[in-house]
Amino acid sequence: MIEFKNVSKTYPNGTVALRNVNLSIADGEFVFIVGHSGAGKTTLTKLLMREECITSGSLRVNNYRLEKIRRSKVPYLRREMGVVFQDFRLFDNMTVYENVAFAMRVIGESNRAINKRVPYLLNLVNLADKCDRFPHELSGGEQQRVAFARALVNNPKIIIADEPTGNVDPQMSLEIIDLLIRINKLDKTVIVVTHEKSLVDYFKKRVVCIGDGCIVSDKIGGMYDAH
Amino acid sequence: MRISNIFYFIKQGFLGIIRNAVMSSASILILASSMLVLGTFWTVIANINSYMDSLDELNVILLYIAPETDEARTEQIGDEIRAMDNVTNVTFLSKEEAWELELQKYDETQRAIFEQFVKLNPLPDTYKIEFAEIEKSTPLLFQLSSIEGIDLDLKEQGKNPKSVIDIANKVESFKNGISMICVWLLIILLVVSFFVIMNTIRLTVFSRKQEIIIMRYVGATSSFIVAPFVVEGIIIGVLSSAIAYGLQYYLYTYVMPDMLGNFASTGLLPFSEFSRILAIAFLTVGLFAGIVASSMSMRKYLKA
Structure with a gap:
């Protein structure tokens, strides 16, 4: 459960990124967050990750109240989410397997758990046969699937994908969103930040449109230009 | 972990x-x-x-007695020194003993020459004072220099009492x-x-x-x-x-x-x-x- 109540965010340089945002995302939902550059989409995801603090209002992610959360609890909040970036952010000096295993290693999982979980995830994203490859030996779409495997490996309840199709071709974009829909069917909440109109229109999911830091529209089965 | x-x-x-x-x-x-x-x-x-x-010898002070001080006063001075704080041992060295010690530094021929002047022995009676703590040596030196009957000429020259405390x-x-x-x-x-x-x-x-x-x-x-x-x-x-x-x-x-x-x-x-x-x-x-x-x-x- 994600709940924004009158959330505003003003950066120290005075830029107002979000104004009185009210938004509620239930468990297991699939939501597209759309809007032009500088609308406040990225700030919204940064607030969810507690990379930035809200200026006013209240923000709840599952059992965490983000306006009150202690710094020592932030890592545990982040373990409830898996994040995928436009630029994949994989380690060039690690194999596909090691990249995925790294996410488990850093939260202190045992080798046994890692050896059991990583192959399952690589199978899910159809990369089991490429587990020994390095990222530069993979296509953009494959790299993005590695990033998804890494985001999923710690079994988070929420998946946040920030422009996941930005660096891949249109066909691969469709496959990535299709993968996200499959992930959503595993009872995960999926939030996709994008400005790709065709994808949003094609999949007809809930679409939240942000403009100038405010929610302009919020429609289930909506279109990019629904407002 | x-x-x-x-x-x-x-x-x-x-x-x-x-x-x-x-x-x-x-x-x-x-x-x-x-x-x-x-x-x-x-x-x-x-x-x-x-x-x-x-360097044990650093904790030693020599006090020279004036030639005119009589034997009784010299002994009394020894008692006064022994009663002082920080003093561990006091040894009296008479002018004759000092002369003997001095002569031992020379060979026989030289000694024979010096022995002729035994009556002119210029060395004074001396107290060799050993003390414990070097930090408390200044008050001890002050007390020693105030004793009546010590050699005042040497005192004026800054050589009585004589110590290596400076070093x-x-x-x-x-x-x-x-x-x-x-x-x-x-x-x-x-x-x-x-x-x-x-x-x-x-x-x-x-x-x-x-x-x-x-x-x-x-x-x-x-x-x-x-x-x-x-x-x-x-x-x-x-x-x-x-x-x-x-x-x-x-x-x-x-x-x-x-x-x-x-x-x-x-x-x-x-x-x-x-x-x-x-x-x-x-x-x-x-x-x-x-x-x-x-x-x-x-x-x-x-x-x-």
């Missing part, structure tokens, strides 16, 4: 050092040099202390001066080493910034992120102290005796006198500098 995590931290710590080999080597060398300077001063001061302890005091202040220089040098060198280690770790942290960001995104705790860098600091500290210890042993055992010549063969303390304390001190300084510098250079990256 899992064993596999500990291995992971150690592996990452070594990798960090290898990735920044030049800066890591610089940190190790600077830290080791600081420790070596500290160790050298330490051994020098320990040797000076030991040498001073062996002792000079050696003491020299030792204190060296100690102060040692402390300041140590502080300066530690600060320098500290910043070099901080810079080394910062470079490592910077080169692994992306890794740290992803670690944070997937929910790694601060301690998990910091641990490999602290291990890196520990490795730098331990290597530095091992190198410093080895060099110190070599310098003290093989180089210092050559430099000091004859003095070394008689007075230099064996290295085993310092081996344990130096090992502990080096390791403490190395670990402290390594851990604190690495933790401080990580602070910025741990803000959630």
Whole structure:
């Protein structure tokens, strides 16, 4: 459960990124967050990750109240989410397997758990046969699937994908969103930040449109230009 | 904490050092040099202390009695001295005994010539006063100089009572001066080493910034992120102290005796006198500098 109540965010340089945002995302939902550059989409995801603090209002992610959360609890909040970036952010000096295993290693999982979980995830994203490859030996779409495997490996309840199709071709974009829909069917909440109109229109999911830091529209089965 | 995590931290710590080999080597060398300077001063001061302890004659004062003072008063003076604070032993040396002792310094022919002048013996009756604490020697000297019946001519010349306390005091202040220089040098060198280690770790942290960001995104705790860098600091500290210890042993055992010549063969303390304390001190300084510098250079990256 994600709940924004009158959330505003003003950066120290005075830029107002979000104004009185009210938004509620239930468990297991699939939501597209759309809007032009500088609308406040990225700030919204940064607030969810507690990379930035809200200026006013209240923000709840599952059992965490983000306006009150202690710094020592932030890592545990982040373990409830898996994040995928436009630029994949994989380690060039690690194999596909090691990249995925790294996410488990850093939260202190045992080798046994890692050896059991990583192959399952690589199978899910159809990369089991490429587990020994390095990222530069993979296509953009494959790299993005590695990033998804890494985001999923710690079994988070929420998946946040920030422009996941930005660096891949249109066909691969469709496959990535299709993968996200499959992930959503595993009872995960999926939030996709994008400005790709065709994808949003094609999949007809809930679409939240942000403009100038405010929610302009919020429609289930909506279109990019629904407002 | 899992064993596999500990291995992971150690592996990452070594990798960090290898990735920044030049800066890591610089940190190790600077830290080791600081420790070596500290160790050298330490051994020098320990040797000076030991040498001073062996200079018993420094704690002796000679008091000359005036020629006109009679025997009864001379004895009384002896009693007065014995009653004084800090005095441990008083020996009376009559002018005749002093003359005998003086004559023993010459060969037989010279002695025969001097013996003709025995009636002209210019040496005074003397009290040899031994005392315990050099720090309390000034009041003792004052008390002795106020005794009635001592040789006033010598007193006016500043030779009665006669002591070598000045030399002792000079050696003491020299030792204190060296100690102060040692402390300041140590502080300066530690600060320098500290910043070099901080810079080394910062470079490592910077080169692994992306890794740290992803670690944070997937929910790694601060301690998990910091641990490999602290291990890196520990490795730098331990290597530095091992190198410093080895060099110190070599310098003290093989180089210092050559430099000091004859003095070394008689007075230099064996290295085993310092081996344990130096090992502990080096390791403490190395670990402290390594851990604190690495933790401080990580602070910025741990803000959630």
